[in-house]
Amino acid sequence: MVPPPLAAREAVREQRFSDVWTNELNDAFADIAPYYDRGNQIAALGLWGSFLRRFMRSVDLQPKQKVLDVCGGTNAIGIALLKREPTLDVHAMDRSAAMQTVGQQRAAALGFNIKSTIGDVHKLPFPDNHFDVVTLQFASRHLRVREVFSEILRVLKPGGHFHHSDMLRPQNAIVKTLYYTYLKACLNFTSFIVGSSPAATKFKQYFIDALELFYTAEEMSIVLRELGYVDVTVDTVFYGMLGFHRAVKPAKA
Ligand SMILES: C[S@@+](CC[C@H](N)C(=O)[O-])C[C@H]1O[C@@H](n2cnc3c(N)ncnc32)[C@H](O)[C@@H]1O
Numbered sequence: 001m002v003p004p005p006l007a008a009r010e011a012v013r014e015q016r017f018s019d020v021w022t023n024e025l026n027d028a029f030a031d032i033a034p035y036y037d038r039g040n041q042i043a044a045l046g047l048w049g050s051f052l053r054r055f056m057r058s059v060d061l062q063p064k065q066k067v068l069d070v071c072g073g074t075n076a077i078g079i080a081l082l083k084r085e086p087t088l089d090v091h092a093m094d095r096s097a098a099m100q101t102v103g104q105q106r107a108a109a110l111g112f113n114i115k116s117t118i119g120d121v122h123k124l125p126f127p128d129n130h131f132d133v134v135t136l137q138f139a140s141r142h143l144r145v146r147e148v149f150s151e152i153l154r155v156l157k158p159g160g161h162f163h164h165s166d167m168l169r170p171q172n173a174i175v176k177t178l179y180y181t182y183l184k185a186c187l188n189f190t191s192f193i194v195g196s197s198p199a200a201t202k203f204k205q206y207f208i209d210a211l212e213l214f215y216t217a218e219e220m221s222i223v224l225r226e227l228g229y230v231d232v233t234v235d236t237v238f239y240g241m242l243g244f245h246r247a248v249k250p251a252k253a
Pocket residue numbers: 025026029070071072073074075076077093094095096099119120121122136137138139142143
C-alpha cells in the first residue's frame with residue numbers, strides 16, 4: 001500500500017480507523033492487560049528491555065521534575081523513569097482502566113507512586129505549561145497524532161521536552177515487506193503462546209494496517225516541526241522500524 005501524502009494522512013487514518021479507535025480498542029486492551037508485558041517480551045524476541053533502556057537513555061531528567069506519560073498502559077515508562085530518578089513527580093494517563101490497574105500494581109510493588117488519570121488523551125486534563133517532560137511510547141498508531149501532539153505541546157512548560165518512541169513505517173520497500181511478514185508471524189505466535197482472547201486476536205490485522213498508514217521516522221519529525229516543536233531529533237533502530245524522537249517546546253520569547 002502506498003500511503004497518502006503527509007498533508008492528507010491524518011484524514012485518511014481517521015476515516016479508516018476511527019471506528020476501531022472509538023469503539024473497539026479499549027475492549028481489546030482490557031483483554032490484553034493481564035498478559036501485555038509478557039506478550040511484548042515474546043513479540044520483541046526478548047529485546048523489549050533493551051528498547052526501553054535505549055529510550056530511557058534519550059530522556060533528559062532533572063530531580064523533582066514533573067513528568068507525564070501519555071498512554072501509560074502498564075506503567076513501563078513511569079516505573080523506568082522513577083528507577084532512574086526517584087524524586088520525580090510522575091503522572092500517567094490512559095483510557096484503559098484495566099491497563100492502569102496492572103500498572104498501579106506494578107508501581108506499588110516497587111514502592112513507587114504514579115498518579116493515574118483515566119481518560120482519552122486527545123484532551124489532556126492538565127493546565128498549560130505544566131510538565132517538564134512528556135513521554136509517549138507504543139501508542140501513537142492508535143491516536144489522532146496531530147491532536148495529541150498539540151495537546152502535549154500545550155501542557156509542556158516552555159523549554160520542556162517531549163520524548164516519543166514507537167514502531168514506525170520503514171522507508172525501504174524490502175525492509176517493509178520483511179518487517180510485516182515478521183510482525184504477522186510474531187502476532188500469531190505471541191497470541192498462541194499467551195492465549196489471547198478472540199477480541200484481542202481480531203486486532204492482529206488492524207495492527208499491521210495501522211502501521212501501513214503510519215509515519216516514517218522522517219515524516220514524524222516533519223509533523224512535530226509543523227506543530228511548533230523545535231530541536232527535533234530522531235534515533236532509529238533496524239532501518240527505521242523503530243524510532244526515538246526528541247522534541248522541545250520553544251522557550252518563551
Ligand atoms: C500498546 S499500549 C502502550 C502502553 C505503554 N505506553 C507501553 O509502552 O507499554 C497502548 C496504550 O494506549 C492506550 N490508548 C489507546 N488509545 C487511547 C486514547 N485515545 N486515550 C488514552 N489511551 C489510549 C491503550 O489503552 C494502551 O494502554
